[in-house]
Amino acid sequence: MDAPLEFLHVIDSHPERGPGDDHSGAIGVDAQESLLAQLSAEDEARAKSAREQGRLFLNQLRERALAAGAARVDVRQRHGALEDTVVEQAQGVRLLVLGRRGAGAEVARRELGHHVEHLVRALNRPILTVTEDFKAPQRVMIAFDGGTVTRRGVEMVAGSPLFRGLPILLLMSGKQSRDAPKSLDWARDTLKAAGFEVTVSLVPGDAETVIATAVKEQSIDMLIMGAFGHSPLRGLLFGSKTTDLLRSSRIPTLLLR
Incomplete structure (x- = not known):
């Protein structure tokens, strides 16, 4: 992309206390x-340790x-909530890269939809979500x-x-309209004019199922898709296909809004 690269590490301002931090017995007035x-x-020792670990981590990434x-690399460390901090720091960003798995993988899976949906809606720019075993895409x-x-x-x-x-x-799925073939032709021609080798597939059926099947059968290792097209309320009531796909997918996904 010939663009500067910045690594942002966000330290939670309100980390959960560990199991050894139970002070429930110290309730006397004199002990207050x-x-x-x-x-x-x-708290200060914990914060200092987190800052130092974050600094070392960022330096290693750099x-x-x-x-x-990479020619231009910067690092930045901030305290706060992940979503709010990223939004605050995202001015001028063309592409955000967001890891889908962290040290607490189970927590990451549960909170994936919340973090990603909030950021996609708030930033209104491409977000590349990656897995821990990322490799350069081939297809x-x-x-x-x-x-x-x-x-x-x-x-x-x-x-x-x-x-x-x-x-x-180029995969089109779901309920097909009369304009679907024409739209696919436009997309194919646009990409071919730019020098890409393009294959077109028009498959009726549930979008999530069709996409997941194509990823597996066609050995796809990078998915590009629109994200969270409906309102947050609808997603709350009926769930989000975007979130379901991200939770089940094992390949990097570029989300468009």
């Missing part, structure tokens, strides 16, 4: 000041990026529905060096 001082010291050929699939968002996605891929030289599978 001592307990408060102890809690304050523990060195890896420079060794891999890309665009889940295309003919709408404004995925049309912009096709134009973005056509005009960006990010996926240059990779074969593209």
